[in-house]
Amino acid sequence: MLARMKLCLITIWTILDPIYYAFTRLTYVEDNEILRVKITKYKGRSCILEDGTEIKKNDLLIKIHLHNVVLLRELLGVKGETSKARLIYKQVKQALPGVADYLHNHPKKNQIKGLVGITALNKGSRRLGFESIAISNKMYLWFKLIVFLPMYCMAVSTISAQSIRRHPMYLFMSKHTLFELYR
Numbered sequence: 257m258l259a260r261m262k263l264c265l266i267t268i269w270t271i272l273d274p275i276y277y278a279f280t281r282l283t284y285v286e287d288n289e290i291l292r293v294k295i296t297k298y299k300g301r302s303c304i305l306e307d308g309t310e311i312k313k314n315d316l317l318i319k320i321h322l323h324n325v326v327l328l329r330e331l332l333g334v335k336g337e338t339s340k341a342r343l344i345y346k347q348v349k350q351a352l353p354g355v356a357d358y359l360h361n362h363p364k365k366n367q368i369k370g371l372v373g374i375t376a377l378n379k380g381s382r383r384l385g386f387e388s389i390a391i392s393n394k395m396y397l398w399f400k401l402i403v404f405l406p407m408y409c410m411a412v413s414t415i416s417a418q419s420i421r422r423h424p425m426y427l428f429m430s431k432h433t434l435f436e437l438y439r
Contacts, residue, residue: 286354309430356438370430386427
């Protein structure tokens with residue numbers, strides 16, 4: 257019954273996703289449909305990444321978005337949280353060279369400082385080259401918790417109070433790190 261309900265919700269989401277895509281100015285990266293990107297001005301608190309890159313308010317970044325409906329469709333047949341995490345890791349790793357090419361060929365590549373994403377699925381992100389930084393704005397954090405909760409409930413096999421409390425984090429990767437690892 258639960259699997260049928262998830263499938264129904266994914267079908268509805270698949271129908272609504274093109275509308276979301278049109279309004280968010282997202283762009284697909286090469287042939288990979290798991291990541292979508294857009295250029296954005298950062299609005300969070302300033303931070304300095306490990307390679308010395310300083311990210312400040314209004315800096316240009318490439319915001320990466322997981323294409324959740326595609327990901328959820330693929331996760332439906334996968335058993336176990338570890339296997340699901342490996343699938344997500346592998347898909348993102350395969351997509352990052354396309355993001356590096358996108359940045360390298362972008363007309364504003366000299367102004368863009370790197371990548372930013374927001375996720376509660378940040379385990380393993382360090383191995384991909386990302387740095388996790390807490391979201392300091394409590395209102396924005398609560399908004400993201402509410403938005404991520406339905407996606408999270410659809411992605412996992414079993415829901416626990418501990419796993420729901422996992423807070424979304426910013427994921428940053430400097431342009432230097434992106435090019436060093438994926439270009």
